[in-house]
Amino acid sequence: MNKAPKVLAFDVFGTVVDWHGSIAAEVTRLGLPVDPDAFATAWRQGYRPAMARVRSGELPWTKIDDLHHMILIDVLKAFKVHSLSENQIQHLNLVWHRLNPWPEAVEGLHKLKSQFTIVTLSNGNMGLLADMAKNAGLPWDLILSAEVFRHYKPDPETYLGVADIFNLTAVEVMLVAAHKDDLEAAHACGLQTAFIERPLEFGKNHLRNDLHVEQFTNYHAKDFLDLARQLGISDPDQH
Amino acid sequence: MNKAPKVLAFDVFGTVVDWHGSIAAEVTRLGLPVDPDAFATAWRQGYRPAMARVRSGELPWTKIDDLHHMILIDVLKAFKVHSLSENQIQHLNLVWHRLNPWPEAVEGLHKLKSQFTIVTLSNGNMGLLADMAKNAGLPWDLILSAEVFRHYKPDPETYLGVADIFNLTAVEVMLVAAHKDDLEAAHACGLQTAFIERPLEFGKNHLRNDLHVEQFTNYHAKDFLDLARQLGISDPDQH
Known part of the structure; x- marks a missing residue:
């Protein structure tokens, strides 16, 4: 572990x-x-x-x-x-x-932020991600983008770039994503990985059917609240 | 104007x-x-x-x-x-x-954020600025740094880089700074500028003595709350 x-x-x-x-x-x-x-x-x-x-x-x-x-x-x-x-x-x-967050995403990010530094690692450009965060209330500690690294995911420069920004080793960073190819590439660079199911990503007519657990994922969660529970962040409603 | x-x-x-x-x-x-x-x-x-x-x-x-x-x-x-x-x-x-913000800075940033997109443009590295924001509660919409542009201020790539990130023209961006050389360089690139006095920056034994109004500054403010007032953000205490 x-x-x-x-x-x-x-x-x-x-x-x-x-x-x-x-x-x-x-x-x-x-x-x-x-x-x-x-x-x-x-x-x-x-x-x-x-x-x-x-x-x-x-x-x-x-x-x-x-x-x-x-x-x-x-x-x-x-x-x-x-x-x-x-x-x-x-x-x-x-x-x-102006994209809308998944229903539990903002609450989940706030919970995860209480214990971790939460950042984006997206192929979206910085201005796009900043506008989206302001519009949707996404509480990022830092917005990072392919634009910073001048490489798009899944190039290793992106995953390793996050570790470098914080002077961390790769294993001290965890990629959280609904896409297995992204997670597999991050795993190959030595990052930890968390898969989020998001079955509705492609709409209700194209349900994601690839939800089984993979060897290259350290966590497999239904959504961000589930991930927070698995990472040991207690739910105040349960006290 | x-x-x-x-x-x-x-x-x-x-x-x-x-x-x-x-x-x-x-x-x-x-x-x-x-x-x-x-x-x-x-x-x-x-x-x-x-x-x-x-x-x-x-x-x-x-x-x-x-x-x-x-x-x-x-x-x-x-x-x-x-x-x-x-x-x-x-x-x-x-x-x-872990540097501490000036006493009114967090409140002032929240006010300014209600009407503008607020970002950093610092020579500090991204990890430093993210840690500082998390520690001090600075509510940036986006953290930008010399590290993104691979140029330190006062190189023009930094000031013009902010405009580029948001697909704006230079005059749609305003640099807010307590340092006149920084503001003068931003002005030369076509940005708007706001000087903040911060007389105690170098300690009470070395009071800043260069507080007169300059031609290259569009605004001259005592602090962020004063800047918010000058930019027309009403003070709820005055209602």
Whole structure:
């Protein structure tokens, strides 16, 4: 058994905030003539290929805001949406700055913050993460991003970068994420890992079906409150 | 008159926290056989020359934690302190992570945060600034540091870097600082500027005597509450 970590580093999209539900709701609010579920899924699906072009060096360093915009243009075309002005497209693109947290996330983060230093480790850019935190009340001790390290996850520079920022060894940092590939890469760098289930990340029509326990995860939790309990943070309601 | 800024970027050492008083108190607590006032002043005086060696390229990129440690070793020698173990020296070096805010600073930051995005722009490293914020309750929306930009202030990359992070123009960012050279450099980059007086920054034996209004400052305030009033944030006590 490893010693308790000192810093918890959180993946954000899907782990802390519900990107699928937030985007589907925004598209519905805008009255776009599309299936909101399919639209949200398509926008997110462009993300990995776009990041891969940056990671391979095909594109120079590009902020997620700009990648999201590139993908959005393609998605609007694919869904035959031609009614939005450039300003409306800009505003829609910034929905990623306004994503809603999962229902227990803010309470869970406050509990975890009482005992650990809690930071983000997201491929989202700093401005996006700061806007999101201010909007949703996410109480980060420090916002860290691929933008700081000039490498996107799962490059090792990101995971090891968190340890370096705090002058810690890798095992003193724990990645908290709903994505097993992210956790596996962090584990390979020597970090501790906590999987969060988030079965609804891709919407209720695409329930996550990969919820079994893995060798490379130190903790496996239903949500942040469950993780806090497993890490020994007592629940005041139980006293 | 410029439009109101969107982001307030704060210098930290001396502007938000009282480094001189905090270090003098720590030295007194440790019972070191030195004049606490002179010791605090000497430690801080090593800071600019050390940073200049990084800015000129003589030293590679070096975190402030490591610069502080280099300087501390010299200062302990100069003050003929030989009683500290390496662990005690390490702990003393981290006093910069535990500096106390000026009396009105936390309340003032909360007020300013209600209307603006508030961020740090400090030469202190990210881990230092995160520890300080957690310890002192500083409610930053985002912690930014020379470490993110790989340039120390007053290099333009730092001031313009803040605007870039938020996709803003320079004039939409305001630097808040107790140091006129910092403000002058930010002004030259097109930022708005607010001077905060902090007459006690260097201790009561070395009162700041350079408090007159300058052409390159848009605001000149006694403290953060005064700045909040000047920026039109109403004081609930006055209702």
